[in-house]
Amino acid sequence: MNASIREQFPILNxxxxxxxxxxxxxxxxxxxxxxxxxxxxxxxxWENANVHRGVHTLGSRATDAYEGAREKLARFINAKSTEEIIFTRGTTTAINLVASSYARSVCGPGDEIVLTEMEHHSNLIPWQQAAIAVGATLKYIPLQPDGTITLEDVEKTVTPNTKVVAIGYVSNVMGVVHPVKEIAEIAHRNGAVISVDGAQSTPHMKIDVQDLDCDFYALSGHKMCAPTGIGALYGKKALLEQMEPIEFGGEMINDVGLYESNWKDLPWKFEGGTPIIAGAVGLGAAIDFLQDVGMDEIERHESRLAAYAMNRLAELDGFKLYGPAVREVGLITFNLGDVHPHDVATVLDAQGVAIRAGHHCCQPLMRWLKVSSTARASFYLYNTEEDVDRLISALIQTKEYFGDAT
Incomplete structure (x- = not known):
């Protein structure tokens, strides 16, 4: 990746x-x-105003910027139309919308919602709550020893009683890239829909929701160079049209009476209240930036960086990797001997290296791994091999600091 890319991120300086x-x-x-x-x-x-409501110039500019961002996102993930793009606060809100509106309306006693044990809490708890509310059953696709899943196990787990398959495209702990397109085919063959958590995939690879044939796809802007507080739900138009809003108020209505009301058309019926306008503007700018760099180039860069990091980390005694040995994405989760991950992260921070430590919002997966927490280093387009070398050097110093504990 060109060094000039890194220079465009002022916080890194x-x-x-x-x-x-x-x-x-x-x-x-x-x-x-x-x-x-x-x-x-x-x-x-220059453009701060509320959208859709005012006829003054600032209102028109703000509306154009907001809806322009929706058009950019629709093209970015290859949705059929902007009607299929619902702006939300992020992946969590988008998944909750599907679980609360769609799942609770189609699921009942005897119906199944299929997940994996490696799901982020945001793609687990909403489905738990939906299942509890309607009496549906949660089922889990078994994990292989390296944290991957097999299509054979998907075939065994998904049945004609399955109504929803909910899965993350990329695991935020294991770095596993699931075969979403093939899982979607299995789901559809059994009469189910597939809801994809795209939080960890959208920033790092080219996404084509039509090619994947997913029914719902959730994403967060803040993981793809955009501001916090903005994300989106993609949904197939026919499914979104049959769903009811779960938030009610201004801007999502068509006509309001004293005793009943009706809603606007897609996508606005799901966007009650003043939306996250500045966040959407930032998301549109982030999409422009990522496309200028090239999603294929970002994917290649991260793959090369992950391979380099895996080779360097293999040099460390006491290094325990979680997930497959070969990485398609720049995410590596590990432990260093008996040193607690929080201690590892603290010592690394003292050397200017920022990593994550904890359960990563994946407590069921931690129990499956038989650990309480792990450390995680994750890379993006602005990282370099020199960053990996700094990580290795800091981990070596951590081992020396804790001595026999490693």
């Missing part, structure tokens, strides 16, 4: 605890390029 910052926590949230920061700043300085 600083020292932490006397050391140049190495940011390896992009799976939690990505950093923001100057183009996105400037786009949000420009909106607040």
């Amino acid at each position: 600083q020292e932490i605890n006397g050391h140049p910052l190495v940011y390896l926590d992009s799976a939690a949230t990505s950093q923001k390029p100057r183009a996105v920061i400037d786009a949000v700043k420009h909106y607040y300085e």
Whole structure:
């Protein structure tokens, strides 16, 4: 990746605890390029107004910027139309919308919702609550020893009683890339829909929801260079049309009476209240930025970086990797001997290296791994081999600091 890419992220040009910052926590949230920061700043300085309502110039500018971002996102993931793009606060809100509106309306006693044990809590708890509310059954596709799943096990788990298959495209712990297109075919053959958690996939690879044939796809802007607080739900139009809103108020209505009301057409019936306008503007700018770099190039860069990191990490005694030995994405979860992951992260932070430590919002997966927590280094388009070398050097110093504990 060209060094000029890194220079476009101003936050990286600083020292932490006397050391140049190495940011390896992009799976939690990505950093923001100057183009996105400037786009949000420009909106607040020149276009700040509420959308859809006013006929004045600022209102028109704000509406054009907001709806323009929806058009960019629709093209970015290859939705058929902007009607299929619902702006939300992020992946969590998008999944909750599907689980609360769609699943609770189609599922009942005897019906099944199929997941995996590696799902992020945001793609687990909403389905738990939906199942509890309607008396449906949760089923889990078995995990292989390396954290992958097989299509044979998907075939065995998904049945004609299955109404929803909910799965993350990329695991935020194991770095596994699931065969979503093939899983979608199995789901559809059994009369189920598939809901994809795209939080960890959308920033890192080219997404084509029509090719995947997924019914729902949720994403977060803050993991793909956009501001926090903005995300989206893609849904096939026919499914979205049959769903009821779960938030009610201004802007999502068509006509309001004293005793009943009806809703606007898609996508606005799901966007009650003043939307996250500046966030959408930032998301549109982030999409422009990522497309200028090239999603294929980002994917290749991360793959090369992950391979380099895996080779360097293999040099460390006491290094325990979780997930497959070969990585398609730049995400590596590990433990270092008996040193607690929080201690590893603390010592690394003292050397300017930022990683994540904890259960990563995947407590069922931690229990499956028989650990309480892990450390995680995650890479993005602005990371370099030098960042990996700094990580290795810091881990070596951590081993030395804790001595026999490793």
